[in-house]
Amino acid sequence: MDNTIYKKRRDNLEEILPNNSVLLLPGADLQYRNADSAHAFRQESSFFYFSGFCEPSSLIAIINNDMGLSSIIFVPPKDKLKEIWDGHRAGPIGAVDNFMFDKAYDNSQIDSMMPDILQGSEQVLYSIGKKQGFDQKVIDWTTAASSKDRHSKSINITDASSLIGNVRLIKDDHEIDLIKKACEISADAHIEAMKAVKEGDNEQYIESLYIHEFSKRGGRYPAYTPIVAGGENACVLHYVENDKDLKSNELLLVDAGCEYKMYAADITRTFPVCGKFSDEQLKVYEIVLRAMNAAIDSVKVGNSIMMPQEISEKVITEGLVEIGILDGDPDELHKEGAYKDFYMHKIGHWLGLDVHDVGDYMEGDDFIKFKPGMITTIEPGIYISNSMDVDNKWKGIGVRIEDDILVTKDGNENLTKKVPSDPHEIESLMS
16 A cells, blocks of 8 residues: 555645644544454544554644644554554554654653644644544643643634545545445445345345455445345334345345445445335336436536435425325425425435545535535435325335445546346346
């Protein structure tokens, strides 16, 4: 891995950070599942974005002042015994030599050194409220720094969430390549699962197929807990129990994507357990597909990020009127929000190092407009639970379709189109 990518990202902050400020980026800590058994370590995303460094309990300070931009990292110290048990540590020397930080120290020195680093600064920036206990640490360091010279300016604490998020929102070529790979792996897993599913399979078994297909292709972990929802379960938006047996007359909704080298994919497909849609299932599915395709077409540079949302709402409202679930004028029903009983979520979210990636959705008082390098999911759905006041033939049908869309200067690129979404292609694949 060429770690100059991360150094360039740090260097670019010189144009963004206020003068005489310090940006703090805390890394993740090791988390324990039970007793002394730890979860697999996963670095905090923004820390990784600016460092590429994957050791726990680390901290970056990026200083921007009249001397220019400089970077300091605190890392776990070299420890021969711990390295025998847990693996190599870069140590401060490795952090400078291999990750190109200007200075590096043992993380045991954070509390003693941070007040001196902050002294004389006018602002300390970090993502407020994101790491447990870190807010108080910053307050303590800032208070200690201010007390060193009562005649210096006060140090303001500023939330850097938007600053960091909007830097990460526009993906560079390196990131796009990794996300494309995550999407390819995830797409192949969906295809294999569609081929394999059959009546009587348990949702958990289908989940295991996905995880296996991810892993054998290089995506060791899912980017989030997969949703594997048969029949009525698909009407629970974040259903993760994944423990029911599948019936032949049901649809199966699977929302699953892998993480590849820290980057996420996010795909949803809905398909018939028996391999063929019923008439009612097909009618609902085709409405969602129309909404999906129309929304994707509107993902273009200069368009509001809310345009796909509004388009999908209108298409779904019109479709529900066509099949008799809603009654009235589609335009009036849309204005009234009648679709919200059946389509109650937003159409998408940013995608990147996190499956629900950082980046603002508003710019001032308006929704932001699409720019090249953004990646958004597009995922309309219709959910008709058994408790709804509709004809029984519609009950228990839940459909969502989701693709990952890269905004390009000329339009967009569907990174997950490899997985069939056309119902006839799905049926052909499953036959």
